[in-house]
Amino acid sequence: MTWLISKILLQNTKEMTREQYILATQQNSLPRTENPQFYPVGIYGWRKRCLYFFVLLLLVTMIVNLAMTIWILKVMNFTVDGMGNLRVTKKGIRLEGISEFLLPLYVKEINSRKDSPLVLQSDRNVTVNARNHMGQLTGQLTVGADAVEAQCKRFEVRSSEGGRVLFSADEDEIVIGADRLKVTGTEGAVFGHSVETPHIRAEPSQDLKLESPTRSLVMEAPRGVQVNAAAGDLKATCRKELHLQSTEGEIFLNADTIRLGNLPVGSFSSSSPSSSAPRQTIYELCACPNGKLYLSPAGAGSTCQSSSNICLWS
Structure with missing residues (x-):
């Protein structure tokens, strides 16, 4: 618009100069008459009306642009410190209120106010990526609706005091x-392979149960296995066989009463049987060569026989 008005003004100025030159030349060459003719100098007619129209249009455009600029400054809350909720300080950029980012955000550090938490919210998930100087992804943390996933070489959880490692995984x-x-689930803890720990203890007034429903349960230690129930019973049950093995030492059972229930009773053939022998109430504990225990009726001497039916059929 300004260029068009400038072109019109330049053209009118050239025409005015040419008319003045022609008029001066004619006045000098022609003889003077008693009634000289005067020619008006300036912009008249439709050119003058067009010029005024363009000047008025330019003025209206400038007023509208100025009003729009003032309105945008007012709506966006432009100040000398920043724009809207964005404030530029000496320490960086400060955002107040809720801020929405439609494109990736690259920052070195994000801190919240001292009296308020930092909340990152998304309609789908929140993903935090860490990259090296070559732009390769080195770590990723994704918080979704179904799970929280972390992809990194090593994951650590540290305590607030001292920075002691509470949990680490690689x-x-x-x-x-x-x-x-502490495991609070009703089903306890399930381990698919071996577990190495120096101490396993249940909660006070709760039972400790080590169970393998479909396989065997093995407890090994280079310097011994200690099972202690200070205020309760100790029970070991199995479906097939229970092995207590000591390769270099001994198995020591120390209790006021040691009971072995459901032991089979072996037969004993005396050299001088008596038909009027009283009912047998005392038995002798015998062991077969393979280690199996059985009961034998007690007598004046040992009644244990390696040829007993218990040893032969075991």
Whole structure:
């Protein structure tokens, strides 16, 4: 618009100069008459009306642009410190209220106010990526509706005081650094492979149960296995066989009463049987060569026989 008005003004100025030159030349060459003719100099007619129209249109455009600029500054809350909820400070950029980012955000550090938490919210999930200087992905944390996933070489959870490692996981091992691991599920803890721990203890007034429903249960230690029930009973049950094995030492059972129930009773053939022998109430504990225990009627001497029916059929 300004270029068009400038072109019109330049053209009118050239025409005015040419008319003045022609008029001056004619006045000098022609003889003077008693009644000289005067020619008006300036912009007249439709050119003048067009010029006024363009000047008025330019003025209206400038007023509208100025009003729109003032309205945008007012709506967007532009100040010398920033725009809207965005404030530029010496320490960086400060956002107040709820902020929405439609494109990726690249920052070095995000901090919340001292008296309010930092909330990251998304309609689908929140993903935090870490990359190296070459742009390769080195770590990723995704918080979704179904799960929280972390992809990294090593995952650590540290305590607020001292920075002690409470939990760490990598491809080789998982380390739990807490003083106590507590499992509150009704089904307990299920381990698919071996477990190495120095101490297993139940909650006070609760029973400790080690169970293998479909396989065997093996407890091994290079310096011994200690099973202690200070205020209750100790019970070991199995479907087939229970093995207590000591390769270099002994198995020591120390109790006021040791009971072995459901032991079979072996037969004993005396050299001088008596038909009027009283009913047998005292038995002798015998052991077969294979280690099986059985009861034999007690007599004046040992009644244990390696040829007993219990030893032969075991």
